[in-house]
Amino acid sequence: MGRKGKESRKRLFEAAANEFAIRGFHDTKVSTIVKRAGLTQPSFYLYFSSKDAIxxxxxxxxxxxxxxxxxxxxxxxxxxxxxxxxxxxxxxxxxxxxxxxxxxxxxxxxxxxxxxxxxxxxxxxxxxxxxxxxxxxxxxxxxxxxxxxxxxxxxxxxxxxxxxxxxxxxxxxxxxxxxxxxxxxxxxxxxxxxxxxxxxx
Amino acid sequence: MGRKGKESRKRLFEAAANEFAIRGFHDTKVSTIVKRAGLTQPSFYLYFSSKDAIxxxxxxxxxxxxxxxxxxxxxxxxxxxxxxxxxxxxxxxxxxxxxxxxxxxxxxxxxxxxxxxxxxxxxxxxxxxxxxxxxxxxxxxxxxxxxxxxxxxxxxxxxxxxxxxxxxxxxxxxxxxxxxxxxxxxxxxxxxxxxxxxxxx
Amino acid sequence: MGRKGKESRKRLFEAAANEFAIRGFHDTKVSTIVKRAGLTQPSFYLYFSSKDAIxxxxxxxxxxxxxxxxxxxxxxxxxxxxxxxxxxxxxxxxxxxxxxxxxxxxxxxxxxxxxxxxxxxxxxxxxxxxxxxxxxxxxxxxxxxxxxxxxxxxxxxxxxxxxxxxxxxxxxxxxxxxxxxxxxxxxxxxxxxxxxxxxxx
Amino acid sequence: MGRKGKESRKRLFEAAANEFAIRGFHDTKVSTIVKRAGLTQPSFYLYFSSKDAIxxxxxxxxxxxxxxxxxxxxxxxxxxxxxxxxxxxxxxxxxxxxxxxxxxxxxxxxxxxxxxxxxxxxxxxxxxxxxxxxxxxxxxxxxxxxxxxxxxxxxxxxxxxxxxxxxxxxxxxxxxxxxxxxxxxxxxxxxxxxxxxxxxx
DNA sequence: CATGAATGAGTTTTCATTCAT
DNA sequence: CATGAATGAAAACTCATTCAT
Missing domain, CATH: 1.10.357.10 (Tetracycline Repressor, domain 2)
Structure with missing residues (x-):
């Protein structure tokens, strides 16, 4: 995983942290996380195997x-x-x-x-x-x-x-x-x- | 609400309490609650206006x-x-x-x-x-x-x-x-x- | 399961049989089956636990x-x-x-x-x-x-x-x-x- | 197409043959084929125009x-x-x-x-x-x-x-x-x- | 010749809720 | 008082395919 990939992963990680913190597990949507990270849904699964996993x-x-x-x-x-x-x-x-x-x-x-x-x-x-x-x-x-x-x-x-x-x-x-x-x-x-x-x- | 109704309501209430306690809000299903109370889903809405409400x-x-x-x-x-x-x-x-x-x-x-x-x-x-x-x-x-x-x-x-x-x-x-x-x-x-x-x- | 339910189930079964026969497993969509049976998607899961199951x-x-x-x-x-x-x-x-x-x-x-x-x-x-x-x-x-x-x-x-x-x-x-x-x-x-x-x- | 290219193509062809034979068309993934051939997905499209094509x-x-x-x-x-x-x-x-x-x-x-x-x-x-x-x-x-x-x-x-x-x-x-x-x-x-x-x- | 990164388009499945009886 | 039957709305996840390098 190169630099760009690492950055994307980190953005996802941080967006997820914030969403989960605010909304809880169930009310956090993968779609929101990726939107906040400036990506699309499939990219999420490039870096994390599931919502549970992240x-x-x-x-x-x-x-x-x-x-x-x-x-x-x-x-x-x-x-x-x-x-x-x-x-x-x-x-x-x-x-x-x-x-x-x-x-x-x-x-x-x-x-x-x-x-x-x-x-x-x-x-x-x-x-x-x-x-x-x-x-x-x-x-x-x-x-x-x-x-x-x-x-x-x-x-x-x-x-x-x-x-x-x-x-x-x-x-x-x-x-x-x-x-x-x-x-x-x-x-x-x-x-x-x-x-x-x-x-x- | 007659006696039978009150009893049904109570059974729902208690089943819900236990399910929520064990599983949390999102992982508790109305269908499970009613099953445990020996009723069907529409009956649930006879006594509680929604899952949130109960x-x-x-x-x-x-x-x-x-x-x-x-x-x-x-x-x-x-x-x-x-x-x-x-x-x-x-x-x-x-x-x-x-x-x-x-x-x-x-x-x-x-x-x-x-x-x-x-x-x-x-x-x-x-x-x-x-x-x-x-x-x-x-x-x-x-x-x-x-x-x-x-x-x-x-x-x-x-x-x-x-x-x-x-x-x-x-x-x-x-x-x-x-x-x-x-x-x-x-x-x-x-x-x-x-x-x-x-x-x- | 009452009469109406049985009929719905049968319609689904037959629509599915025909779709599978024509298109094969993967190219048959649950959405098509239910449409042909005059129902909506969730009804399918009332009668069959999954596409595989049917x-x-x-x-x-x-x-x-x-x-x-x-x-x-x-x-x-x-x-x-x-x-x-x-x-x-x-x-x-x-x-x-x-x-x-x-x-x-x-x-x-x-x-x-x-x-x-x-x-x-x-x-x-x-x-x-x-x-x-x-x-x-x-x-x-x-x-x-x-x-x-x-x-x-x-x-x-x-x-x-x-x-x-x-x-x-x-x-x-x-x-x-x-x-x-x-x-x-x-x-x-x-x-x-x-x-x-x-x-x- | 030079020698290396030909070899890559052949590896893809053979991996695909085996995967298709074992798993069928739909359950064979391009990602698996390329993995078995030691390549990445875009390379696949260098040699075959699509999964259907191969x-x-x-x-x-x-x-x-x-x-x-x-x-x-x-x-x-x-x-x-x-x-x-x-x-x-x-x-x-x-x-x-x-x-x-x-x-x-x-x-x-x-x-x-x-x-x-x-x-x-x-x-x-x-x-x-x-x-x-x-x-x-x-x-x-x-x-x-x-x-x-x-x-x-x-x-x-x-x-x-x-x-x-x-x-x-x-x-x-x-x-x-x-x-x-x-x-x-x-x-x-x-x-x-x-x-x-x-x-x- | 090859790859890291990304995506469009779709599909199954789930669940709270309601209609008609 | 209760149920059989049905649905709207959504969400996670998958995969072939492509862009930029």
Whole structure:
């Protein structure tokens, strides 16, 4: 496949991503995708074997990138106690940034994908490992089941993404700050102040 | 509409709920619904004006019940500080119970409904008011933006419902305990222990 | 399926038979079939699950009837020597009559059916058994491999059907007389005259 | 057209022959043909003006060769009575050999060609003339309509080719022996024995 | 001599919905 | 209250064929 072909393929891919994101799988017509890519229907089948196939490729794309991102958070050694919040914050913000940078894929991967559950689990497990490592260092309460915590975090991220991030109402910095503050310190007052103090190594 | 008519309508309604929950809107066929209800296609249109109409009715049904539930949590006066956690816990558990009791509607209302956002906002706002009332009593950290907190809680609930509740992996009691513990006390260690102590008025 | 439905189905069946016979499988359009039956496309799928399905049903129909016919030739006991020719003649003529009476099915079953070979074998084997029975009575030369004879007969019938019968150039009586005369007596002259004499019991 | 061009053309021709033979006209795709020939679609149109054109060329090829063969059987003068069977046998065997040597073309020419009828007639007429010449010499029964005999012979050959020759179940020698024996002597017993004796001049 | 890229024209099939009874 | 029969409208996909290089 030469340069021109690659470009056509990409145009189709992007038009499809946007259409699927806006309209969902069934209400997206191949005819619309090709029109937006400046091509005719048969050309679509030159690059993708079916409407299902391009949809799955979009999902796989999202999945791959997101996993890469999560995996890249693996702990470096020697994180100091006082840095833990910062590190979690940085991670969550990075995720929000990634999602904001790929709104179409995000919508497809999170909200339109019937197999999203499996993908989310996948991401969750990667996250969980990071959290457990920090928990073993005593930075997090030992009673917490980190898998559930990871699920809760993912749940919040997904929901806030849907509500605030993708519509452009809030940005990654705000969202991550709020989520992480809540998650780290909880809702109760006062006693978290000495807690914050004790974060200092 | 006589008794027999009402029964037919109900059979259609329930068959539709289940089909939609399993297969989604587009992959659910009117022909399947009527088959499951032991009727023929024209009968369907005796009771519902269209496929869209029955779907919306299902959503409205879910929405109504869920709102009722949330609204019923309105604070009675004079909640004691030490009861706050318990009250939140009770509320969350009740929600999980409701969702578990209506799995088809839940799936439709939460995961298949393109207009779910509005509905979730609605529920969120009701929740937010409750939380703000308690926050004004000083039971929750004053810096917290209660709307976001409510959204986070909803996000967790939705996600855990999808992953654990509807598949029957965890039950309302477990899920609500985990969620509320995390939300109330956060992830950090130690300082939450005096915190819990100080909950006692 | 009520009366009206049955009639529609039959109209479709017959229109299809004729179209397939004239145009072959690929050049027959469902749209043409339904037009000829005075219906619209979706109605076709009310009665047949696909274009392939109706084609196969036509073949099966032909096959079934033809087999029945062949099987009905099973020898009654006590055929006299002098009747053998007559019986073969009658059988062949009946076959030609059947084919002439069902020209569309014949064309489909014999000339358009990719699985025709199997069907022909089937018919051949039924025929072979009849011939072998007569051979055991000494009415046919014992050196002859009756399966091949049956195949030859079938080959002639098929070919003559294509060339003379279906186009209406010759009729069953003529064709069967010619075929059977040739098959029974062969091409060589004279010596068949005492033979014919010896047929008399 | 240089050497390379000729080779490409030939590869296309042969790939097409095989595909058509296996799959029939409609289910053979130009894209498959070119793939098998190691070329791309536009190249196909360098050598053949259309899919129809190459198909017709294949048929013409078969036709030409077959006619040549049949024509070569023209009677030399002075065939002796006792040689007649042998000559017919030789002719039929030669035909079977030709068909066996060109299985793809045979399948196309005999079984896939909608215009095969005309071609078969053609061959039949050539055959008929030979037979009539021998009939006039008194070697065959004078009552026989030689055109029909020729058609019968062709019918048998075609059918046996389909069933036994192309699948490799029987070979030209066997097949021709069986066919000719049946055709010459018929099915009846006894009287053919003096007949065979009387063949000796 | 050959190809990468593209397309015109078509066809089967599906499904929500309605008519007539 | 219910059904047998029918349809309008569309959508995915295929394939022979050609343009531009």
């Amino acid at each position: 949809f799955e490729e979009l999902i796989a794309d999202f999945h791959t990138h997101l996993r890469e991102l999560i995996t890249s958070f693996r702990l470096e050694n020697g994180v100091k106690r006082k840095d833990v919040s910062k590190r979690v914050l940085a991670a969550v913000e990075t995720v929000f940034q990634f999602l904001a940078a790929n709104p179409d894929l995000t919508r497809i991967g999170f909200f339109l994908n019937p197999e999203a559950k499996q993908m989310k689990r996948d991401v969750t497990l990667a996250l969980k490992e990071n959290l457990e490592a920090e928990q073993r260092l005593g930075y997090f309460r030992s009673e917490l089941e980190m898998e559930t915590v990871a699920e809760c975090l993912i749940g919040m991220i997904i929901h806030l993404t849907d509500l605030y991030l993708l519509p452009g109402i809030k940005d990654p910095a705000n969202l991550s700050a709020e989520v992480v503050d809540l998650l780290i310190h909880g809702m109760l007052p006062n006693q978290s102040i000495p807690g914050q103090a004790s974060e200092t190594e | 779907f919306e009715e299902l959503i409205a049904d879910f929405h109504t019940h869920l709102r009722e539930l949330i609204t019923s949590f309105r604070l009675e006066n004079g909640v004691k500080r030490k009861d706050v956690s318990k009250r939140v816990l009770a509320a969350v558990e009740t929600v999980f119970q409701f969702l578990a009791a209506n799995p088809d509607l839940t799936r439709i209302g939460f995961f298949l409904n393109p207009e779910a956002k509005q509905m979730k906002r609605d529920v969120t706002l009701a929740l937010k008011e409750n939380l703000e009332a308690e926050q004004r009593l000083g039971y929750f950290r004053s810096e917290l933006e209660m709307e976001t907190v409510a959204e986070c809680l909803i996000g967790m609930i939705i996600h855990l419902t999808d992953l654990y509740l509807l598949p029957g992996i965890k039950d309302p009691a477990n899920l609500s305990a985990e969620v509320v513990d995390l939300l109330i006390h956060g992830m950090l260690p130690n300082q939450s222990i005096p915190g819990q102590a100080s909950e006692t008025e | 084609f196969e049903e036509l073949i099966a129909d032909f096959h079934t009837h033809l087999r029945e016919l062949i099987t009905s030739f099973r020898l009654e006991n006590g055929v006299k020597r002098k009747d053998v020719s007559k019986r073969v003649l009658a059988a062949v003529e009946t076959v030609f009559q059947f084919l002439a009476a069902n020209p569309d099915l014949t064309r489909i079953g014999f000339f358009l059916n990719p699985e025709a070979k199997q069907m022909k074998r089937d018919v051949t084997l039924a025929l072979k058994e009849n011939l072998e029975a007569e051979q055991r009575l000494g009415y046919f030369r014992s050196e002859l491999e009756m399966e091949t004879v049956a195949e030859c007969l079938i080959g002639m019938i098929i070919h003559l059907t294509d060339l003379y019968l279906l186009p209406g150039i010759k009729d069953p009586a003529n064709l069967s007389a010619e075929v059977v005369d040739l098959l029974i007596h062969g091409m060589l002259p004279n010596q068949s005259i005492p033979g014919q004499a010896s047929e008399t019991e | 198909f017709e060329e294949l048929i013409a090829d078969f036709h030409t060769h077959l006619r040549e063969l049949i024509t070569s059987f023209r009677l030399e003068n002075g065939v002796k009575r006792k040689d007649v069977s042998k000559r017919v046998l030789a002719a039929v065997e030669t035909v079977f050999q030709f068909l066996a040597a060109n299985p793809d073309l045979t399948r196309i020419g005999f079984f896939l060609n909608p215009e095969a009828k005309q071609m078969k007639r053609d061959v039949t007429l050539a055959l008929k003339e030979n037979l009539e010449a021998e009939q006039r010499l008194g070697y065959f029964r004078s009552e026989l309509e030689m055109e029909t005999v020729a058609e019968c012979l062709i019918g048998m050959i075609i059918h046996l080719t389909d069933l036994y020759l192309l699948p490799g179940i029987k070979d030209p020698a066997n097949l021709s022996a069986e066919v000719v024996d049946l055709l010459i002597h018929g099915m009846l017993p006894n009287q053919s024995i003096p007949g065979q004796a009387s063949e000796t001049e």
